[in-house]
Every structure is written in structure tokens, then in C-alpha cells.
Amino acid sequence: MDGEHRYYYNRYGTQIAPQIAKKLPTVYDSKGNVIPLQNSDGVTTLASKSKRNLSSSSTSSPSTPSHNEKKSKFFVSPNRFASLPIDDDSNDEAFLVSCDNSSTVNAVRNCISNQQHAKPATTLPPPIYVKNVSDITLFKNSLSSMIDINRLSFKATRLYLSVRPKDADSFDAVINFLRETSFGYHSFLPSHLRPFRVVIKNLHHTTPTPDISEALATLGHTVTRVSNISKRNIALPLFYVDLKPAENNNDIFNVSSLFHTLVKIEKPYKVNRIPPQCHNCQEYGHTRRFCGHRPRYVKCGCDHLTSECSKDSSCPAKCALCGGDHTANFKGCPSFKTLRKYQPSIHRMPQKLKPSYPSNTNSNPNPNSKPKSYAHVLSGSENNNINISDIETLLSKFFLNFTAIINPLISLLSTALNKINLP
Numbered sequence: 001m002d003g004e005h006r007y008y009y010n011r012y013g014t015q016i017a018p019q020i021a022k023k024l025p026t027v028y029d030s031k032g033n034v035i036p037l038q039n040s041d042g043v044t045t046l047a048s049k050s051k052r053n054l055s056s057s058s059t060s061s062p063s064t065p066s067h068n069e070k071k072s073k074f075f076v077s078p079n080r081f082a083s084l085p086i087d088d089d090s091n092d093e094a095f096l097v098s099c100d101n102s103s104t105v106n107a108v109r110n111c112i113s114n115q116q117h118a119k120p121a122t123t124l125p126p127p128i129y130v131k132n133v134s135d136i137t138l139f140k141n142s143l144s145s146m147i148d149i150n151r152l153s154f155k156a157t158r159l160y161l162s163v164r165p166k167d168a169d170s171f172d173a174v175i176n177f178l179r180e181t182s183f184g185y186h187s188f189l190p191s192h193l194r195p196f197r198v199v200i201k202n203l204h205h206t207t208p209t210p211d212i213s214e215a216l217a218t219l220g221h222t223v224t225r226v227s228n229i230s231k232r233n234i235a236l237p238l239f240y241v242d243l244k245p246a247e248n249n250n251d252i253f254n255v256s257s258l259f260h261t262l263v264k265i266e267k268p269y270k271v272n273r274i275p276p277q278c279h280n281c282q283e284y285g286h287t288r289r290f291c292g293h294r295p296r297y298v299k300c301g302c303d304h305l306t307s308e309c310s311k312d313s314s315c316p317a318k319c320a321l322c323g324g325d326h327t328a329n330f331k332g333c334p335s336f337k338t339l340r341k342y343q344p345s346i347h348r349m350p351q352k353l354k355p356s357y358p359s360n361t362n363s364n365p366n367p368n369s370k371p372k373s374y375a376h377v378l379s380g381s382e383n384n385n386i387n388i389s390d391i392e393t394l395l396s397k398f399f400l401n402f403t404a405i406i407n408p409l410i411s412l413l414s415t416a417l418n419k420i421n422l423p
Helices: 101-116 137-145 170-179 209-218 249-254 334-341 376-379 388-421
Strands: 128-131 154-157 161-165 184-186 198-202 223-233 234-243 264-266
Touching: 128 170, 137 154, 137 170, 161 170, 198 249, 209 223, 209 234, 234 249, 249 264
Parallel strands: none
Antiparallel strands: 128 161, 128 184, 154 161, 198 234, 198 264, 223 234
């Protein structure tokens, strides 16, 4: 063992005694460098029972890598139980131990650089559904004059041409192009613009909404809208709160008190419902905010807005979807029934079934009356409202039916006996 090294470490960074170091195939110093194990004759020794000792000539060959080179490590930690520090200013190459295998070192360096320059995953914008596209080539050429066509993808359906942008800038450019042209379209709110909605429970319904916004703003949240929840025109101790998308949105769930009131903040309960109906074109599946179709009035079905209708309110209604004599939002419309046919069933809270008990015909409806005793019922003092004439009528009907059944049997029996008695 070389006398220059006073301390020896194993592959896990644990200090070991010189006697134990002689028995190990590879030993490291305090800096992580490999220490060659040699005896007094200058021959490298490998403490392995299943392998022979190699001579110095065989180990010094440049073409054959030594056993120590194969076992060299790229990273050595002095304490295997210590957590690695995270420091943006630190040099990642300081953890690389010198090694003759340059290709492996380059691979590790490339992996580190890729992790540093990796971009966070972004969500794609929603698709844009364009209607009345008669020539796809002309449509693409018109788009290519405003936006790179490679940033878009297309998919044709029976009713629409689906345009799928790959980033937010492409989405905005396509929307601006469609607004300037005569193409009808509709889309949805992009995910990066959707507010973060929560529900505040147990807060009195008379609490001013501006005060709620200010209280949450002091906690570091940007409130865009606050509204009270009511059911059947009755205000409830519930509030909808829309927050601007931020990294600290989930911190609002840790709030347990507002205005000296114990509150509980949760996400809204989602129920499978029918798709929304657009108030602009009366179609189902989108809203008025991202609708570029021609407007249609919900009552008369003409191509104008509600405020522009000049017809009298007494005029008969006409559906803009099916042409029937009803309004477009009528739930009995064939278009709505077809939509509900392909929609999943709406999850409702299970109703508790009331147990059915046999009705007591002898129960007294008067709750102030005393219950009847067994002796009182047997004494016969109670006047039972029994009509004797009804009993006689039932008995007479029974005997008539009985004689109608038994007389044919008697005649058949007498005929059979006469045939048996004949000689």
C-alpha cells in the first residue's frame, strides 16, 4: 500500500482502515481519486478470490483498460446519507471526477445542460371550429398571409373545419383573421385565461363583496369577481370567488378565517350537465364570448339580435334550430332531445326512500282520543258501521256463481253413471 495516503475511503465515501483497504479492489482518497493498490514488489494487487493477480506489464498496456478504470466513479459523496445541495450558482462539473472515458463524461455534461435549458410544458390552445369553408386551399392561402401555416393543424368534420393552433400567438392571429372575414366560427376560453374559481362557505350572505376582495388581496391573491350564491331566490352563505391564475392560487385553501368567521374554502362541485347554449347563435356547445356565427333571435329565429327585433311580442314563436312553433331554448325541442340522447346521465344525489308501512284502517284520526282497550273491543259496545244489505248481496252472488259451476258437473256425473249401469 502506498505510504503517501494516510486515509482511505471505499466506493461509498466511508473512511476505512489500511488493513481493510488492502482487501478491496478499488480504494479512493479524500478527493475521490482512485488509489492504486501495490505491494512491495510494485505489482498491483486485486483482492478477489476468483481472479488472479495481474502483472505490471499487462496492466500498463494502453490498449486494454485496467480494472480500476472500469470501476471509476463519476460522483463521490463524503456522506452517503447527506442530501445534495441545490445551488443555481454552483458548477455542475465540480461533481465530475476525472476519468479517462471522455465519452461518458460528455454524455453526463449534455444531460445536465439539457435539464438546465428544458422548457416547462405548456398547454395547447383550444381548437377553433370554422363553418362554411367551401375551398380549403383558398382558406389556407389566406391564413398563410398572416401566420406561419406550420404552426397550425387542421381536421375536417361533417359540419366544421377544426383549426388547431400550437401556441397562444397563433390562436390570437386566427381569431383576428376570422373576425375580419365572413367565416362563421366558435371556440372556447384558453386555459391560461380561465380564472381559478373557489367557493367560500359559512360566510354570511350580507358580507359586502368588495370587502371579500380586499381581504383576499391582503393575503396575496388577485380577485377578479365575487358573487353570492342563491337558490330559489334565497341567498345562501356561499360565495363564488374567481382569482387571476397565479402560482399561489392553491394557498387560498389554507385560509380558515375571514372577518372573524370560521370559513371553509373548496373547489366548486362539478356536475355533469348539458352543454351550454350560446345566446348569440342559439347553438349548443359554446358560449357567446367566443362565437363568431350569425346572430339569431331566440324567439322568432331571424338573423338579428334580441335588441334589434321589430316584431310584436304577440307574434308566434319560431325555433331557430328546428323551425318549430316554440322558442330556441325550449327543452322539448327535437334538437335538444337529440343532444340529451348522446349526453351521459346526470349524476344526482340519491334520494332516501321512505319505508312503506301498512295503513291502519282502524286508527283513529283524532290524536286527542284515548286508545281502545282489548276489553272495550270485546264488549261489543262500539257501534260498528256494517251494512247488512251489502253482506246479503255478496252472499247471493257467491251462491249464483257456485251453482253455475256445480250444475254442469252434476249433469256430467249423472251421464257417466248411467252409461256404467247399462247392460
